[in-house]
Amino acid sequence: MGITITAEHSAAEVRAAQGPKIARKASMNDRFLRACRRETVDCTPVWLMRQAGRYMVEYRKLREKYTILEIIKTPELAVEVTMQPINAFDLDAAIIFADILPPLEAMGLSLEFIRGEGPVIHNPLRIAADVDALKVPDPRESLSFTMEAIRQTQRELDGRVPLIGFSGAPFTLASYAIEGGATRSFVLTKSLIYNQPEAWHDLMDKLATMVGDYLKAQAEAGAQVLQLFDSWAGALSPADYRRYVLPYSQRALQVAQSSGVPVIHFGTGTSGMLELIKEAGGDVIGVDWRVNLADAWDRLGEDVAIQGNLDPVALFAPIPELERHVTNILAQAGGRPGHIFNLGHGILPQTPVEHVAALVAMVHELSRR
């Protein structure tokens, strides 16, 4: 790809480094930003969670040479991967290539991505002393590689589309920190909640601080929209979510929103508690495919935008069936301002890349006002 550092770019970098008051170049394609603010658009904006990733041959090629963490921690590589889907498809937003787990590493946990197994935390949290030992470092320093990747990506994008920054939400991060990896049952996480509630609240307090600050730092570095990924919030009952999670997501979201950019609050399996997800905050609520988008939006109310909600596996369908799914979702959104088309969760590694191109074109074409 190759990044040419010009005088102009360096000036932008200097401004970015100075803090939140950087002048962001207005995006030429602003329909994503307009939808976040529930303004009218020429057609529905679309981006895809994990749009930079394994389904693209360009990404897999890079992964032959570098680990995930190497790519994340080398701004030039993170920029390259961030740009891959932007160069390949007519997407309406870029999302910085990173992962939800590096903040845990910055806080003192030992993180490794093991091929075929996914992320592993080698020293998971089990007792109050483990929580006490967690640091809450300044993400501008401890995660400076992502801030730098954001600055460099903005130069590379040069206003083509807006750039999204993101963070895992306190609950989702806590579950990885406690379980030591992915889990189906969340037994260790919930056991800690129920049996050591003080340690839980201390942990969530630290995570809320870290996450809020991390999101804000990304906006300062140039991210124009922020997304909070509470991917596993749906593991909880609504009552437990309200008691043990909501206050911390709320705090992180408030700090993120104080940066002045729109914030997307996303979760999966949240059909039973959309009202609580909204109460926690966010300008845009991201929903998965397990709920009818119209029903979800009716429950959330029209004072928030909505993002979603194609089943990622619909991308494995023949084009006419894929188009039927897309048409249904657009009909559920009903042309109301504030719909951002996305998948209901991350795009899957085996996804046929030509269907991604077809999907993006289809969303624009079928929603053209």
Next chain:
Amino acid sequence: MGITITAEHSAAEVRAAQGPKIARKASMNDRFLRACRRETVDCTPVWLMRQAGRYMVEYRKLREKYTILEIIKTPELAVEVTMQPINAFDLDAAIIFADILPPLEAMGLSLEFIRGEGPVIHNPLRIAADVDALKVPDPRESLSFTMEAIRQTQRELDGRVPLIGFSGAPFTLASYAIEGGATRSFVLTKSLIYNQPEAWHDLMDKLATMVGDYLKAQAEAGAQVLQLFDSWAGALSPADYRRYVLPYSQRALQVAQSSGVPVIHFGTGTSGMLELIKEAGGDVIGVDWRVNLADAWDRLGEDVAIQGNLDPVALFAPIPELERHVTNILAQAGGRPGHIFNLGHGILPQTPVEHVAALVAMVHELSRR
């Protein structure tokens, strides 16, 4: 445990074998049956999905000598396991020890339970010809061991509590048959749905016939309530559920209900489509913990009973926290007739057994009218 075959028992067995018109001994404890029919009860009935299983030392001891399939296929052992929780706790219903997958074996698939991995189908369905090759045998013969276990358990129970028979639902069975085991993404299942819809409908047609007949056969053998487990229905969007699944669950449920016993229709992750689960059928709708029980019941309407919905991991909480969860759920049910207390999914292997005893006592005590 030891089963004594008396002249009376043999006569009952003969009657049972003659078909659906057997005289079932009225249960001494009928509050579960009354709740299924939305009649008033002295206190809320409670049973637990997978109440016979690995969390009990008696079960683990038996599993040292026998595989899961050996226990299921040896009626005396299945009876013994079915009775273990009934003898240990004050539960209001027994559920026959079996598994949802043996019907797939009867249809021609090669099933194995691998320790630490769970169920594996060695010859999963991938193309239309695989579906064509599936048999739809009479469950009275191909799954006679479960019918016999039901008859023997009824003798052993001798009216103490009602006995539940069950089956996996067509979609959940199809997903195992296609994926060859458990899955997170359901990529193969949904790919078959979208890419080979005729093969999918043929498969679901066969499964609906098999499942309906299997449930009916269990009622004929003496099961007093039937439960359809659509554990993975929540993997689907409401639109896909309606189009590709609902008609088949509906048919299986209708056949089950034609036996005259109450039918429970259970799924997890269904908060976004409870109305469709109800439309498919069932006298009782089983919900998981991802929805407030009061909200769920309001949406379902009071013409159905409801079963649920404690998070199975709440059993890992200290007793006061567990009691708080139980109190909340009972308050959500609000004393309306037709609530059956249960977990939102199966009890977990590591569950502390003394908390199970405490839970059962707690439900009865806190709901006593």
